[in-house]
Amino acid sequence: MFTIGEFAALGRASVRMLRHYDGIGLLRPAVVDPRTGYRHYRADQLGRLNRVVALKDLGLTLDQVRAILDDRLDVAELRGMLRLRRAQLAAQVAADTARLAAVEARLRMLDAEGRMTTEDVVLKEIPAVRIAELTGVAAGYQPPDIGPVIQPLYPELFRRLEVAEVRPTGPTIAWYEPEGDGEAVVVHAGVTVGVDPAAAGDVAVVDLPALPAAATLVHHGPMDDVEVSMQVLARWIEDNGWRAEGYAREVYLDYCPDATEKGVTELQIPVSRR
Numbered sequence: 227m228f229t230i231g232e233f234a235a236l237g238r239a240s241v242r243m244l245r246h247y248d249g250i251g252l253l254r255p256a257v258v259d260p261r262t263g264y265r266h267y268r269a270d271q272l273g274r275l276n277r278v279v280a281l282k283d284l285g286l287t288l289d290q291v292r293a294i295l296d297d298r299l300d301v302a303e304l305r306g307m308l309r310l311r312r313a314q315l316a317a318q319v320a321a322d323t324a325r326l327a328a329v330e331a332r333l334r335m336l337d338a339e340g341r342m343t344t345e346d347v348v349l350k351e352i353p354a355v356r357i358a359e360l361t362g363v364a365a366g367y368q369p370p371d372i373g374p375v376i377q378p379l380y381p382e383l384f385r386r387l388e389v390a391e392v393r394p395t396g397p398t399i400a401w402y403e404p405e406g407d408g409e410a411v412v413v414h415a416g417v418t419v420g421v422d423p424a425a426a427g428d429v430a431v432v433d434l435p436a437l438p439a440a441a442t443l444v445h446h447g448p449m450d451d452v453e454v455s456m457q458v459l460a461r462w463i464e465d466n467g468w469r470a471e472g473y474a475r476e477v478y479l480d481y482c483p484d485a486t487e488k489g490v491t492e493l494q495i496p497v498s499r500r
Contacts, residue, residue: 227257233267237275244275252292253278285311324370327450346444347462352437352475352494357399358387358429359416366409367402367473369450376400379415380483383429387417390427395420398481401434402473411473434475440494441468444479448486452493459495471496 234241247253248265253274255265274295281291290307293299299307360383364375380398387394396418405412416432423431441463445455456474463470473495480490 227266227268230255230265230267233272233275237272238279239275247278247288250288250292252288252295284308285315347459348442349439349466349497350442352440352442354436355396355399355418355434356420356431357416357434358383358392358394358419358421358426358431359414360386360429361415362413363405364411364413367411369452372402372411372413373449375413376415377483379413380417380481383415383417386427386429387419390425390429392419392421392426392429394418398478399434400476400478437475437494437496439468439497440475441470441497442492442494445491445493447489449476449489449491450486452491455493459493463495463497467500468497469500471498 228236230241230244234244239247244253244255244265248255253271256268256271257266258264259266277295278291281294282288286294286307294304294307360379362375362379364371394417398415398417400416401414403412403414404410416434419426419431421431441459443455443459445452459474460470475494477492477494478489479492480488482488
């Protein structure tokens with residue numbers, strides 16, 4: 227026989243948890259001294275404790291653990307329970323991975339803030355341009371909202387243009403406009419072309435109007451870090467007596483979908499005098 231402290235040490239559990247398992251009927255001691263109330267356990271009970279610890283490590287609840295150990299689940303039910311737990315863990319890993327990427331992007335932003343100044347901003351006129359495009363709708367204008375929407379649009383756009391035998395004549399361009407009265411944004415993923423709209427097959431061809439004045443800035447690196455560049459543009463616009471007129475256009479001067487850290491993008495914000 228083992229005291230509760232000895233049994234806890236052998237089974238990687240705490241004395242408090244063993245008392246709790248006793249209280250809920252999950253693992254009762256072999257003997258309880260009627261005079262002192264001390265609990266004692268047999269060596270063959272260690273197997274059940276080990277199974278409790280292992281199943282808990284999978285994230286199962288104690289009720290689920292008890293059902294498994296007491297053979298109240300058949301194989302199909304046990305398989306379903308474990309598959310559900312697997313899906314929960316996969317979703318948690320995906321969420322944590324996204325949070326990690328956001329933290330890393332924020333750290334890169336903090337590093338970049340000390341290097342970028344409004345001296346990098348250029349005010350210029352943007353000529354009209356014809357683009358072939360596909361569109362999608364994002365929940366908002368922040369990079370985590372835009373990225374998952376715009377990224378699959380470009381491979382599909384290029385595939386359709388290849389089918390229509392249309393060759394791009396210039397850089398890819400993204401532009402945005404509000405969707406209704408909420409925060410949703412229509413995402414336009416386009417590429418410069420020189421064809422008549424009827425020649426582009428099932429791809430829309432539109433003419434982006436000229437911008438008489440635009441505050442522009444060349445952004446280097448992934449678009450997840452674009453907020454720093456947008457802050458620099460906003461500061462320049464405010465300091466120089468201009469007013470922003472809508473969302474920025476993004477001209478991908480060096481489009482690197484497989485190595486986003488090498489990307490070069492010109493941000494163009496239409497502006498007018500206050």
